[in-house]
Amino acid sequence: MTGPVSSKADIHDLADSTDLTGKRVFVRVDLNAPLSKDSPPAVTDATRLKGACPTIEFLAGQGARVILASHLGRPKKKVVDSLRMDPVAARLSALLGKEVIKMDDCVGAAVEERISSMGNGDIMLLENVRFHSGEEGNDETFSKQLAALCDYYVNDAFGTVHRAHASTAGITKFVERKVSGLLMEKELKYLKGAVDNPVRPMACIVGGAKVSCKITVIEALIEKCDVILLGGGMIFTFYKAKGLGVGKSLVEDDFVELAARLMDKAEAKGVELLLPEDVVVADKFAADAESDVVAADSIPEEWMGLDVGPKTTSSFEEALAPCKTIVWNGPMGVFEFDKFAAGTFAVASCLADLTSKGVITIIGGGDSIAAVEKAGLADKMSHISTGGGASLGLLEGKDLPGVSAIEEKTPRPM
Ligand SMILES: Nc1ncnc2c1ncn2[C@@H]1O[C@H](COP(=O)(O)OP(=O)(O)O)[C@@H](O)[C@H]1O
Ligand SMILES: O=C(OP(=O)(O)O)[C@H](O)COP(=O)(O)O
Numbered sequence: 001m002t003g004p005v006s007s008k009a010d011i012h013d014l015a016d017s018t019d020l021t022g023k024r025v026f027v028r029v030d031l032n033a034p035l036s037k038d039s040p041p042a043v044t045d046a047t048r049l050k051g052a053c054p055t056i057e058f059l060a061g062q063g064a065r066v067i068l069a070s071h072l073g074r075p076k077k078k079v080v081d082s083l084r085m086d087p088v089a090a091r092l093s094a095l096l097g098k099e100v101i102k103m104d105d106c107v108g109a110a111v112e113e114r115i116s117s118m119g120n121g122d123i124m125l126l127e128n129v130r131f132h133s134g135e136e137g138n139d140e141t142f143s144k145q146l147a148a149l150c151d152y153y154v155n156d157a158f159g160t161v162h163r164a165h166a167s168t169a170g171i172t173k174f175v176e177r178k179v180s181g182l183l184m185e186k187e188l189k190y191l192k193g194a195v196d197n198p199v200r201p202m203a204c205i206v207g208g209a210k211v212s213c214k215i216t217v218i219e220a221l222i223e224k225c226d227v228i229l230l231g232g233g234m235i236f237t238f239y240k241a242k243g244l245g246v247g248k249s250l251v252e253d254d255f256v257e258l259a260a261r262l263m264d265k266a267e268a269k270g271v272e273l274l275l276p277e278d279v280v281v282a283d284k285f286a287a288d289a290e291s292d293v294v295a296a297d298s299i300p301e302e303w304m305g306l307d308v309g310p311k312t313t314s315s316f317e318e319a320l321a322p323c324k325t326i327v328w329n330g331p332m333g334v335f336e337f338d339k340f341a342a343g344t345f346a347v348a349s350c351l352a353d354l355t356s357k358g359v360i361t362i363i364g365g366g367d368s369i370a371a372v373e374k375a376g377l378a379d380k381m382s383h384i385s386t387g388g389g390a391s392l393g394l395l396e397g398k399d400l401p402g403v404s405a406i407e408e409k410t411p412r413p414m
Helices: 011-017 047-061 086-096 109-116 140-147 170-174 182-196 211-215 218-224 232-241 253-269 310-320 342-356 366-374 389-396 401-407
Strands: 024-028 065-069 123-125 152-155 177-180 202-206 227-230 272-274 278-282 291-295 304-308 325-329 360-364 383-385
Touching: 011 047, 011 152, 011 177, 024 047, 047 065, 047 086, 047 182, 047 366, 086 123, 140 170, 152 170, 152 401, 170 401, 177 182, 177 401, 182 325, 182 360, 182 383, 182 389, 182 401, 202 218, 202 310, 202 389, 211 232, 211 253, 211 389, 218 227, 218 253, 218 389, 227 232, 227 310, 232 253, 232 304, 253 272, 272 310, 278 310, 304 310, 304 342, 310 342, 325 342, 325 389, 342 360, 342 366, 360 366, 360 389
Parallel strands: 024 065, 024 152, 065 123, 152 177, 202 227, 202 325, 227 272, 325 360, 360 383
Antiparallel strands: 278 291, 278 304
């Protein structure tokens, strides 16, 4: 068959137009869940796994052979045993109440053979796609290898929709049909509705550790938001731009200049860009570190900032009080260590309180979800999004490769 195919369709459209019995359906999911430090590691927050279940159950229910693919962490293009998908497969299997066949690679003869012996409705989880250099490089050969595993492609990985990788973008050029999954549709619908024409004032809180990915989004946020609050590992690059000492804190030297420009831009635009005025510092990156609260300009040389301080959380509460829409990505501190969780929990508690007063609160990101779950407040927010960088990308209004690859007209392969 030739001719262009265009699809904004989801899995219901696919099932309505095709008998999926026995069909090999490749589903890109985002099962990049936080893991414990145990050996072997265990999934510590299953929100992303739970989010993927409706699509998996639907396709299995249609009799499809369901082939799941995801990344886990950032293995830097090589096999990292602690980032194998086994703990994810075990937890997913428990959630689905069904065996999940776990493969030790994501392409190749062994995978193809095992797929050919799958029964209708069986579920397989491939190994971490980022073990192959072709994944993040969006490599054509690797994309074709993935595409060769399936009849149809589904993208349900909202958390990775902002990445143009082989399993989220490249593969779509080589499959007969490509549609979005139920989680993807649900996330896009909710988030677009909330941020396209937001109820104002709108605030965005950005923290976490993926500084280089997320600092670049702040430029667009200055155009869109009325208030921007910064926390987590993000702040030290800004402190450095202000000429402050940051000790051994996380800092991205390549982005210091950008941080300076962003502060100038926010000021020129009259957008409130709030940086923490006090910081909880530690003598090492450990749960049992010595800690102290210091002013932002007094971080000791050998210490590192691992949380925002109490004065900061009060100022943040004040700044958020008038806001009607709040988007939060990235914890305020290393909440995994109890000593450095207070700032994150205080912001979570403030947002839960504002939600009860009618404010729209959106929390996104694997670790941010884990943090509000740990605080016991996840069900008190308006929306828990499985995507952090993805929801910021959507708020930014930029092209999301995982969406455009599905929508793109591509020549149907022969
Ligand atoms: N001051 C800090 N220094 C180092 N890491 C931090 C700091 N504050 C927060 N973090 C870490 O940031 C991580 C989450 O970052 P990120 O992946 O960007 O968030 P999300 O997964 O919600 O998008 C957490 O594991 C947390 O420990
Ligand atoms: O965890 C994720 O993003 P998030 O931390 O922004 O929520 C996604 O799985 C994407 O991972 P990546 O940022 O390593 O591409």
